[in-house]
Amino acid sequence: MQTLLVVLATLAFCSCATVLAVRRVVRAVRRRVLSLRDRAQLAARAHGVGPQAEVARLRRDLERSLGGARRALAAAQAVSTPVGDVRSLLGRLELAARSVDAELKVLEAQPDRARVTAQLASVRGRVETITGSAAQLVDGLLHAAGHDRDDLTLLEAACALEADALRSLNPRAQRPAGASTPLTSRATSSRDV
DSSP states (O other), X not given: OHHXXXXXXXXXXXXXXXXXXXXXXXXXXXXXXXXXXXXXXXXXXXXXXXXXXXXXXXXXXXXXXXXXXXXXXXXXXXXXXXXXXXXXXXXXXXXXXXXXXXXXXXXXXXXXXXXXXXXXXXXXXXXXXXXXXXXXXXXXXXXXXXXXXXXXXHHHHHHHHHHHHHHHTOTTSOOOTTOOOHHHXXXXXXXXX
């Protein structure tokens, strides 16, 4: 009798856990679908004319800019590039962007075009500040991930030397007459100067 109760309790627990997991997945899918629908509607409104379309374009630009910065941060972290304080700065930018986006949503719902036009200039300035700051973070990440031109020149020369050394191992497959390696062509061009 006791084992039957244990089995029933285990089955009840497993079924409750399964139901909760399925509900969580359904909610996540629903949120994703709503998000995609909202993005599509925003993109459609942004192609219009007038102050309402300008508000939609500002919202779209804000979303694109921060999304690009998030992807750049994730890519930099994936290749172990130093990111410094970018994560916390991006978080602060996202908080500021949420506030500005909420203001833009209110403007978007405003039926009075004159009022929207009057408020648009100040909001546009804040959007440009946020998108410019996000672009600066992306530029910094790109600079941190990039190689110095001198490093690439040395690497190119080392690769050319290694390729020549490997070619010399097989005497039958000689380089055609007149062909030069990048290293020798650079050396001759530097002498010409």
